[in-house]
Structure formats: C-alpha cells, structure tokens
Amino acid sequence: MRRRLPPLNALRAFEAGAGHLNFTRAAEELSVTPTAISHQVRQLEEWFGLPLFKRGSRRLSLTEAGAQLYPVVAEALDRIAESACRIRGQPDRPTLTVSVTPTFGSRWLAARLGKFWIEHPEIDLRVHHSVHLVDFKRDDVDLAVRWGLGAWPGTVSERLMDAVAMPLCSPALLTGPHPLREPVDLEHHVLLHEKDRQEWTEWLIAAGLDDAPGRRGPVIDDPNSLVRAAIAGHGVFLGSVTMMNAELDSGALVAPFARAGGPEPAYFLVRPDDASPGRAAHAFREFILAETGAGE
DNA sequence: TTCCAGCTATGTTATCGTAA
DNA sequence: TTACGATAACATAGCTGGAA
16 A cells, blocks of 8 residues: 655654754754754644744744654654664664763662663663753753752753762761760761762851861762772761662661751752753653553 | 766854744 | 844756757
8 A cells, every 4th residue: 555654855854853853953853954953844744734833033842743743754754864873784773862960870870771762672771971051052962960959051850869968877876975965966077078069068058067178077088989989987978868878777877966957958860951852762761660660 | 087067965143033 | 232043046966858
C-alpha cells in the first residue's frame, strides 16, 4: 500500500524546531537559515491542516498536535540514523553528557551506573564532575545533577532526594580533650572543605558562629578522600546524611549535632528550560527518578 | 539514450513587526 | 537595542517530459 507521508524534509525541520523550541537554533543544527526552518514548518502545518507550533513573542511552544507528533518523529529519525550508521558500518551511539557534583557522582551515581549501562547499552554516557552551575548553551552538557534549592534561572529542576548538609566526623571526636557536643566546640577542630564549596560559611553563620579565617581547614578535591580523612579523625566535614548513610550506619561516622533550621537543600536533576530532552536524556531522567524514588 | 526547456522544491538575503 | 519569527523577492539545483 502506498504510504501517505508528510514531506520528510519538513519533518526533519519540525523535529529540530520542536527539540530546541527555537527556529534559530534548529537552523544551526541543520546548517540552514531560520527562514528555511520557518518555510518547512509552515509547509508541514499546511499538509496537516493545523498548527504544530504556538508562536509567542520570542518564544515557541508546541500545540497539542505538535506535542503528539514530536516524540514519534524524533524516535523515527533516531531509528533511521541508527540504522543508516549500522548499514554503513559506523555504529553511532547517541551521546549523553551529564554533569554531577563530585559527591553525588562518586558516592551515589557510580554505584548505580552499571544498571543504566545494562538497560541502555546503546547510549554513550559521559559523566563530568563539577559543582559549578552549568551553562547549557555554552557547555556541552545535556543534563546536570546539582545540590541546592533548585531555583536556577533558565532551567527546569526536578527534586531527586533531600540532602541537608550536617557536620560529620569520626566518633573519636566525641571524646578526648575537646569533645564535640555543641557547634561552638568546632573551634577546637579542623574543618575539612570540599573544593569550590561554601557550605561551611553558610552553616557556621546559620549556627550563629563566625566563619573566621583561622577556622579554615584543608581543601580536598576528591570527596572520597575527604570522607576518609574524617573517618581517620583528622577533622569535621559537611556532608549529607543521604550520601553518607553507609558510614553512619556502620558507625564509622557520626553526626554530633542536631540539624539546624533554615532552608532544606536537595539534589536536583537540572535541564535547560528551552529544549525538550532527547531520547537519551529522557532515558537517563527515567532511570534516575526511578532509582531515587523521586518519580513515584 | 541524451539533451534541453520549463517547472518545482528548497534555500538565501533583506526587511518588517513585536516584545523583552 | 536586541532577539526572534514572518514575509517578499529572488537564486539555484534537481526533476520531468518531450524531441531528436
């Protein structure tokens, strides 16, 4: 039976436009001008006899029909691309770059990545460690996991898990000449800092203490080294109970103080608010929401 | 089978309107 | 002022069909 298909070039332009929700960036992706995208999309809308995009001022969004069409077209084009690469003998796996905080990456994600690889062997996953905010336009990053309150402009944040930072240390520091009983006792102990993190400053101020320069301790890049230093009794670090539950359960680490009040930070899955996630990003989102229980 | 004129699809630049 | 999409006019490559 002869297929009644919409113009395929127009579908390609629509898919790029819907993916970016921006004709200019869609045009960059396809190496044409925005006008060409506009022409193609208009042609497709005429073929369907209804609009696929809502044209707002400086902002595009999909109509119901467009939202219905997009995942189908995106998957079809992905499958064509994969098949074409296989036929040409050039397996082209979709690449997904995820930026995570070092603690989240080493303490939580690393132990679960194997499951993702088994479920999605077709995805070439790259994990970068950073605590800095991601510029999705500039950095080559599809998704990020960040610690904080989740209010980052230009992004969509989905809460993954609570991660209130508390002072954690070896139980050995609860005894000795300067036992850790109250926050003020911290002045007799070394504060271990994670690179590029300011949590100690915020925590000390919230606890009504000075963040005196003399209180600053060593800055350690690797979160695992930081934890080992604390377990060895070399100082106190700020860590989330969620990330350290194994050490807390085993008694290697203890939380000497009750949690202070104030905002409750968490880990968030972050993506740009001006683009729909691709198939690989969608798969990772489903995976991480399921693993953290955030999707339930 | 090849050549060629006309048609069509697809793209460009220039320009305009709109709103942040 | 800037960013973005729409429109008009035009250019070009490829397709189609008829003639040799």
